[in-house]
Amino acid sequence: xxxxxxxxxxxxxxxxxxxxxxxxxxxxxxxxxxxxxxxxxxxxxxxxxxxxxxxxxxxxxxxxxxxxxxxxxxxxxxxxxxxxxxxxxxxxxxxxxxxxxxxxxxxxxxxxxxxxxxxxxxxxxxxxxxxxxxxxxxxxxxxxxxxxxxxxxxxxxxxxxxxxxxxxx
Ligand SMILES: [Zn+2]
Numbered sequence: 001x002x003x004x005x006x007x008x009x010x011x012x013x014x015x016x017x018x019x020x021x022x023x024x025x026x027x028x029x030x031x032x033x034x035x036x037x038x039x040x041x042x043x044x045x046x047x048x049x050x051x052x053x054x055x056x057x058x059x060x061x062x063x064x065x066x067x068x069x070x071x072x073x074x075x076x077x078x079x080x081x082x083x084x085x086x087x088x089x090x091x092x093x094x095x096x097x098x099x100x101x102x103x104x105x106x107x108x109x110x111x112x113x114x115x116x117x118x119x120x121x122x123x124x125x126x127x128x129x130x131x132x133x134x135x136x137x138x139x140x141x142x143x144x145x146x147x148x149x150x151x152x153x154x155x156x157x158x159x160x161x162x163x164x165x166x167x168x169x
Contacts, residue, residue: 007042010077013038014047017075021067024060025148026166029037029105031064035094038085047072047080054088054150104132108151109165131156131166141165 018040019032031037031051038050049068053061066084072080076109092111100110109132128137135160143153146164155162 010042010047011040013075014049014077016071017071017077018049018068021071023054024063024067025150026103026106026108027101028102028107028108029095031068033096033099033102035090036064037068043081045081046078047081048083050083050085052085052088056092060148075098092166095166097155103166107132107163109163111166111168129154131159131161132163133138134159135163139163149154 015032015037018037019030021031023029023031023036034054036051036054038052041048049072051065051068053064061084065084069080069082072078095111103110103114109129111141117129119126128139128140129139131154131158134156136156138157139154140157141152142155142162145151146153151164151166153162154165
């Protein structure tokens with residue numbers, strides 16, 4: 001007989017474990033920081049985890065799913081059931097304020113403001129982005145795509161440093 005209290009403890013433990021699972025594309029942030037982990041439930045068959053990929057077709061989704069499964073299993077919490085939830089769609093608004101700060105410390109400019117309405121998405125120009133190193137907004141986009149499709153490359157005119165910007169979606 002599994003008590004409700006034990007279930008809560010298992011769920012809390014699972015959140016703590018996933019708080020250590022870093023996003024493969026943004027190693028400064030965990031899948032919990034990014035808001036990819038939506039819900040963890042305790043079901044008869046074991047833990048059930050809802051994940052929302054950062055955007056549809058993000059090649060990291062399969063890797064994240066595997067990392068989550070392995071981390072939960074390695075923590076002795078059993079093999080979880082993973083459900084990919086694509087609605088509502090993930091948005092950069094789900095990145096916590098603390099996570100935005102750490103993103104900046106890592107040298108990636110956090111998403112500016114909140115997600116654009118409509119289909120601006122990954123391809124449209126972005127507003128003025130502050131340099132994560134010196135804070136200057138005298139920056140220029142050099143490439144719409146950085147190391148991954150969800151980041152753009154910028155260069156700062158004030159300190160001449162190139163940096164990545166995590167796009168608003
Ligand atoms: Zn700068």
